[in-house]
Amino acid sequence: MARRKDSGIPMVSGLPWQAGIVLGVTSYVAVRYGLGWCMSTFGGPVGQALGSSVAEGAYAPIAWLLLSACWLAALVSFLDCRRRKHLMGMQNGPGMLRAMDWRQFETLVTDAFEHQGYSVRGTGLAGVDGGYDLILYRDGLMTLVQCRQWRTKLVDVKLVREMYGLLVHHHADAVKIIAIGNYTDDAQRFVRGKPIELISGNALLAMVRETRTSVLAKAG
Template sequence: MGRRKDDGIEMVSKLPWQAGIVLGLAGYAAMRYGLAWCMTMFGGPVGQALGTTLADGAYAPAAWLLLTACWLAALISYLDSRRRHYLLTSQSGLRSLSAMDWREFEMLVGEAFRRQGYQVREIGLGGADGGIDLILHKDGATTLVQCKQWRTKLVDVRVVREMYGLLMHHRADAVKIVAIGHYTDDAQRFVHGKPIELIAGDALLAMVRECQIVTQRRKAA
């Protein structure tokens, strides 16, 4: 099933919340004042007349709407960042990881990678996707991530083969599969010599705890 494209608010909400504030102010100034100035300076007689109309506030409602939309997106971004922070810092073991729903699990994994210096693009949060959930960028390399919050079922070689096919199709550099449980022997044999990392529950928990320690040190500093 194809994904619907993000609208403007969704796109801005995926940026840091500070960016939404700045974009709102810049967009308001550009629409409210900048457009009229450009038309007056470079639009000739017709542009000057139109610029005068714009300077009188013809685009003021649209400018306020743009500002409101950007600041709403900034609020969503801020609340999401607080939720991700809570998800990361509140984990105490594999049981708490298993208690989350799949959306929270993907958010947690994305935040853990983000704390490791990756730029994270969340793909799977729009639906229960069976393919790519996260796309990571770091040092010029692109890594595809799939999250499997299976509590009892082992991740088999079929899943790994599918991700390897996506790696080849998208010409990515590596693949990471993150699961709470473990992987079958066939899956572990398949990744030998390939740019595929299988992250099981214990390794994921260690990654989360490392992020928690860094956060605590920053608070104490």
């Protein structure tokens, strides 16, 4: 899924849900009461006239709208937080990874990389055409990530070559390919000496467990 520049509710929902609650109350008070006070105090005759209209409730609908929008965003953030914790808590083996849909799988991978200190962006380019799912940023370096939630087959060298071509084309610094299973011998030979990391199901589970341990420790 492509991610565009955040604004409004999407931006607030990216914050901790508690921040959305506080921001809503602050916005309501600022518009409902603070705006009129500022106009009356610093705006001269015109400002005093406008401040009186604010004091009479002219901007009350805007204040309620801001409060509702921020609290809606806080609810979205709260539900997303619970969903992510549920995903972290349900991972016991490769079978659980296979049972997920692709959105859950990508969310799980995103959380694991964010735990490692990466800034993660979606791209909307995933698919059988060799596109990549995520872009990682850390220490000024860009890494392309391909997620392959295949149930049975091994990842072959064709996909690895395609990702290497994307690395060169986009001037990326590295590539990570993630699969539930494993990789063919040809694929593993191809990546030798190249900035490509093949992450198998067991390595992914280790990343997930480390992230889960951290999340549970913070929650406790």
